[in-house]
Every structure is written in C-alpha cells, then in structure tokens.
Amino acid sequence: MARPIDVAHISRENTLSITWEGGVTSVLPVPYLRGWCxxxxxxGHSNTVSFHPAPESTRVAALWEVGAYALGVRFEDGHDDGIYSWDWLWKISEHSAPLGPKTGRFVAGRYTP
Ligand SMILES: [Zn+2]
Known part of the structure; x- marks a missing residue:
C-alpha cells in the first residue's frame, strides 16, 4: 500500500505535493482533489466514485492527518467531509495506472475513463 513520507500544500500553486515512499512525488491540483472528494x-452510497469537476478557484483551508492512514481536507467553502486515504490519494495521482490525471470513475475500485 502506498504511503506518503511528506505532504505539502503549495499555496501559490494551489496544489498538494505528496512524496511517496520510494521517492516519487505526485502533484495534485486542489480543484482536482476536490473533484475526487x-x-x-x-x-452518494454506491461502489462508484466519479470525478465531479470543481471550480479552478477551489482552495484548501486546512489539512490534517486522520490516524496514520488518511488526510482530512477542509476546502475554503467549508466542505470537510472527505477523508482522503493514502490509498485513495495514490489511486488518483498521476503516477498510478493509468498514468496521468483521471477524470472518469472508479467502479469497485477499478478505473474507467
Ligand atoms: Zn465531499
């Protein structure tokens, strides 16, 4: 399972920079992150998780660790229900297969463009 050794919020670039064990660094734009909340x-309650495009102006207000397995994110509009597990952050990163940003959906954990 993927684990980060560093998570940095780069405010001026409006990105999260996640360095994984092994040294690969993923850069997730904040609107992209919100789209995968x-x-x-x-x-909803199903086994499908879809990308919902968020405004480019979407920004992070706060980040915190949830146990040893996830990142909590509060966006500037106050939305903070998303618990981004390390596994989930890895799945939506540009470094997991298929490589690059993902804007489709995951059905039972399997990505479909
Ligand atoms: Zn959400």
Whole structure:
C-alpha cells in the first residue's frame, strides 16, 4: 500500500505535493482533489466514485492527518467531509495506472475513463 513520507500544500500553486515512499512525488491540483472528494454527499452510497469537476478557484483551508492512514481536507467553502486515504490519494495521482490525471470513475475500485 502506498504511503506518503511528506505532504505539502503549495499555496501559490494551489496544489498538494505528496512524496511517496520510494521517492516519487505526485502533484495534485486542489480543484482536482476536490473533484475526487470521496465523501457520501459528493459521491452518494454506491461502489462508484466519479470525478465531479470543481471550480479552478477551489482552495484548501486546512489539512490534517486522520490516524496514520488518511488526510482530512477542509476546502475554503467549508466542505470537510472527505477523508482522503493514502490509498485513495495514490489511486488518483498521476503516477498510478493509468498514468496521468483521471477524470472518469472508479467502479469497485477499478478505473474507467
Ligand atoms: Zn465531499
């Protein structure tokens, strides 16, 4: 399972920079991160998680660790229900297969463009 050794919020670039064990660094734009919010109010209750494009102006207000397995994110509009597990952050990163940004959906954990 993927684990980060560093998570940095680069405010001026509006990105999260995640360095993984092994040294690869993923750069996730904040609107992209919001588009993949895994919470039930964004995704409903099913085994499908879809990308919901968010405004380019979407920004992060706060970040915190949840146990040893996830990142909590509060966006500037106050939305903070998404718990981004390390595994989830890895799945939506540009370094997991298929490589590059993902804007489709995951059905039972499997990506479909
Ligand atoms: Zn959400």
């Amino acid at each position: 895994p919470c039930a109010s964004c995704q």
